[in-house]
Amino acid sequence: MRKYKKIVGIVGIFATLLSSSVIADESNSESLELANSTSGFAKIKVMANSMGGFKSILALEGVEFNVSGSRFEPEQSYKPAGEFIDVGDYNYKFSTILNTQQSRTEWLRDVRFPFIQQFSYTEVINGNFGAVFGFDTVFAAPQAPMLSTRLGAQVKQNIVSSPLALIHRAKQYSDQVQYLGTVKFNDRLQQVVSIPGWNQDIRIYIDVASKLPSKVETLEDDTVYGDAQWEIVFSHWDEVNGIKVPLELHHKLNGREINIETRSSVNLNASIDASLFLIPAELVSDFNADQFAWGVRSSQWFNRFLPFAIPFDLDQRSAATLQMVELAPKVFHAKAITHHSMIIEMDDYLIVTEAPLYEERSQVVISEIKKRWPNKPIKYLVVTHFHNDHIGGVRAYAALGATIIVGSETKDHYEAVFKAPHTVFPDALQNNPVDVKIKTVEAGHDLVLSDGIRNVRVFDVTNRHAIGTLVPFVEDENLLFVSDLYSPGFFADAIPPLFLGWSVDLLAALETSPLDIQWLVGGHGGISSYDTFVAKVQSSL
Ligand SMILES: [Zn+2]
Structure with a gap:
């Protein structure tokens, strides 16, 4: 009986999500069928095996790839629900050691709104600390500690947008991974598996036919949308070092496209020099758990504003x-x-x-x-x-x-x-x-x-x-x-x-x-x- 209630609760959440997004929701998911198994982690293993092997993926450490992408903003348009603002394009080189919260992102941003300017800078995350080297916004210093808000937003972005990182995370929380049931997405049947996020779970949609993840979604807090569903649709799968990875990612917030990225030069056996993640002592600032929680709760609010080259991560709550x-x-x-x-x-x-x-x-x-x-x-x-x-x-x-x-x-x-x-x-x-x-x-x-x-x-x-x-x-x-x-x-x-x-x-x-x-x-x-x-x-x- 308890199990039944729990599943009904989850269906209820989905129904609410689909019916109550008053501002925009172009999601084409149909309502979730009841789960007939609770073994969510088993489904993750099946998915990982279809990607090239559960064990091989868990053995991965250094991962590198290049990204080129474009940013769009629906809430800065001329009129509500009007044409999105074309914020700009970007390229970056991303290096990470899976499961370590260590990453390095070397950015080149071509900002078109509201400034028309190029920005070249590097973000380094190493555990609970981060730093930015170079001018990332119009008001920036040449180098600065990363606020814990931005650290949270970036850590979440790195994990949620990576099927490989999500498999590592599922392993870490294996006893909490849940199978929620089936649902149709893009007219294809999907099994939905939930893995622990930060304050909200992360849901992976696994295509029943291909066993590959079609998309991932999680609920965030947004100042305008309120409860906002961040969704990343994976496509253009390619095999790299024996493992399948998606090369194109479409990010949506409450059904509205905010970010399209194309990945290239993927290397899943990268040997990455530890010095690339070093943060000099003068740039280490205190970790602020409250700011970090804010960053993960509203990651897309922060990550949508950074492309404008305006420092919205400044904490103006006190x-x-x-x-x-x-x-x-x-x-x-x-x-x-x-x-x-x-x-x-x-x-x-x-x-x-x-x-x-x-x-x-x-x-x-x-x-x-x-x-x-x-x-x-x-x-x-x-x-x-x-x-x-x-x-x-x-x-x-x-x-x-x-x-x-x-x-x-x-x-x-x-x-x-x-x-x-x-x-x-x-x-x-x-x-x-x-x-x-x-x-x-x-x-x-x-x-x-x-x-x-x-x-x-x-x-x-x-x-x-x-x-x-x-x-x-x-x-x-x-x-x-x-x-x-x-x-x-x-x-x-x-x-x-x-x-x-x-x-x-x-x-x-x-x-x-x-x-x-x-x-x-x-x-x-x-x-x-x-x-x-x-x-x-x-x-x-
Ligand atoms: Zn304005």
Whole structure:
């Protein structure tokens, strides 16, 4: 009876996964048939034998291959569910010793969004430590310790994307490997086997006819999707050193393609010099278990942002990273390292603009607000645009009962965000579900929030960065908050091409405005006078 319940539970999880991915799920798996055997590890052995031999695979140590690939981002498009952003291409040489958590990845990234730049750097992982040599982002140091968040994300990526590493992992946890049953994937019958992951299991789909793994999937936590299924489909199998390996891998998140990689020059008998994994003492930083857990829980959130060459792995979850700058009476810039909010004090309530990054960032800002204004509720949250780095913290404000103000063309997207289940890592709204109030600003129009003393006008600005972009304006202090269209102080020299287009659109919109805009407050960067903004844009053209 207990066994039956357990299996029904698993079927239930699959049914939930297939029906509840409100934002996107193009998965073509059919529902799971009940398992008729619990010997999951036996199925892994059969799979390994079809790949060239269970024992031979366990005997492997040094593995090397080259990868070329492309990155796509669905949550930075012009409109929700619009055409994906073509983030860029990459090549890397990967070397690892299986089962040791030692790896070396020599990257060459061709970034196309938002910067147009090449990056060449090396990531070394050695046990619980990692380091990056070379400039991996636009703000990087020539070499730096790897934060445990990124270490977790990379360790997971290396294992989950390798059938060989998964067989080693299954052996390590052999008593916990479970057979879940059969399911159809791409019209072919699959046996699904679960092996322990970190906080969620990893499921391998074994093709019943070929006995090769068709795909692997695991559930992650994503700021926008909530519970997000990361899926890697293996294809183009080739035999190398007597063992079959997939040469093409398609990575999807909730059914959306995010990464395609092609592997070549595979060597499964590589003798790798131990010195390749050495991390100099000055680059060894303390292992942070909490950050590591975050990295493995949300590996694709981190691994999707790295290709943008922006250091999203910086930990902005602590109060120590909050800087409150008083911009004018009762107007504060709540700054993090990369993404900021603005707090506007009204007579008997507060308005917050922007809830960027992730839930924990919002909680830092919210606790500071509760300390400073214990008797004023956050009545409104104005969200500048729907891109995932700018809305990851919206659910925290929604859970508090704030009305969320968004561009009307993006309303459906936010409704999906508020409904998305967050069971992998429950957030405030998951724990305290409320009917979320959404107020919209129509394209080309504005909305006035007023307490009878102060007016805050929220404008929709037409631009080529994102549909439904809002810029809130504090009328009595002549302050306009803006994200992405212009980032005050961001670029010492000319504004780079993509960014410049967005600034030109902002300028065009503001030039025709009858309002007396004197200051621009950045969702990134600092603040700038309106005149400096105009001069900067014009000199960059
Ligand atoms: Zn954006």
